[in-house]
Amino acid sequence: MDWDKLRIFHAVADAGSLTHAGDTLHLSQSAVSRQIRALEESLNTTLFHRHARGLILTEQGELLFDATKSMNKRLEAASARIKDSEEEVFGELRVTTTTGFGTLWLAPRLPTLYEKYPDLKIDLMLEERVLDLPMREADVAIRMKEPSQADLIRKRLMSVRMRLYASGDYIAKNGMLQDAEEITNHRLICQSLNSIQVAAGATLVQHLMTHDVPRLFTVNNYFGVLQGVLNGLGIGVLPDYVTEDFPDLVRILPDLESSEVPVFLAYPEELRQSKRISAFRDFVQDEIIAHRRKMREAAAE
Structure with a gap:
């Protein structure tokens, strides 16, 4: 199979247009069209349905496009390796x-x-x-x-554990918790159980929910949880790596944490x-x- 024709086919399939592919390849529309026809003849199949608004891949065209996409990814990887200088990183x-x-x-x-x-x-x-x-x-x-x-x-x-934290101001105003049951007197800030998250974090939140938490603020990522904690909304479930860069955080209930992640x-x-x-x-x-x-x-x- 002619590599040059495959390269042109990939550009046409990606652009959905002979004209746009020609612009990318610096070829005329007629030259691109001739190469596509020649490729179809060599394969004895039709690769595109031709419409006034552009080109749509046939089932056979989709199969070939999947193959050329994979080839293109591997060529990009090879190119990246070649471009890496032996002494410089760029x-x-x-x-x-x-x-x-x-x-x-x-x-x-x-x-x-x-x-x-x-x-x-x-x-x-x-x-x-x-x-x-x-x-x-x-x-x-x-x-x-x-x-x-x-x-x-x-x-x-490394390993990470999810733990409970609050801001120093929040603790000064509301007092320190002595046991997990006291979470019912505070707003819990955590990732929503419906959001994608590590199982260990979700398990810890589910455990806290068994204490019938009346007030809840959920976010779909830990950055949002942290903002809620720093602004005094309540007590949040956060990964332990945040404490290095946010020293105002106070750990709540040191014996309570998730399994290792x-x-x-x-x-x-x-x-x-x-x-x-x-x-x-x-x-x-x-x-x-x-x-x-x-x-x-x-x-x-």
Whole structure:
């Protein structure tokens, strides 16, 4: 099968138009049309339904487009590896993680990475949905559970527990809780049980709900929960890593916490030699070590 014809087919299928594909490929519409006809003849099938408003893939065209999309992703990965200099770190790195971890822990530490690698371009994608790393929806992921996708390099970074926190002002005004039953006298701030979240956090919230909490404020991510706590709305369920950057938080009921939540960093096997990946991985590991040290020092005080 002619690689050049496949490249032109992919551009047409992606654009849905001979004209737009021609503009992308710097070819005339007639040249693009001839290549598509030749490809259809070589395959003895029709790849597009032709309409006045554009082109629609046939069933056979969809099958071929799935194949060219996969090929294109792998070519992009190869290109990224080739462009990685042996001594310099530059270019785009697409990082995906949860909204809570990305906003509350990772983003505030990125200046350290940029100071060392000013030409690195981070595209930070914050969402609870697990992106497909082998299909290059992202280059590297930090997730709150071990990734199950194949062909990934995985590294466990640290563990997190969900705990109860309130602001210092809130405690000064409302007093410290002595046992879990007293949560009924306060507003509980937490992630909605209908939102995507780690099971350990949801289990802790469900346990607190058994005390018949009359007042509740729910948010679909931990950044929103933190804002509610800092502004004195009540007592919130938050991951323990927030205490380093928000020292005004006071832990409530120290014996009450979720089970351990593992945090993993993962990236595709094909990016093993990427300088960008290595730089980001080393940066995160260094920040984790510094984070652990500060947490130990705070616990010892």
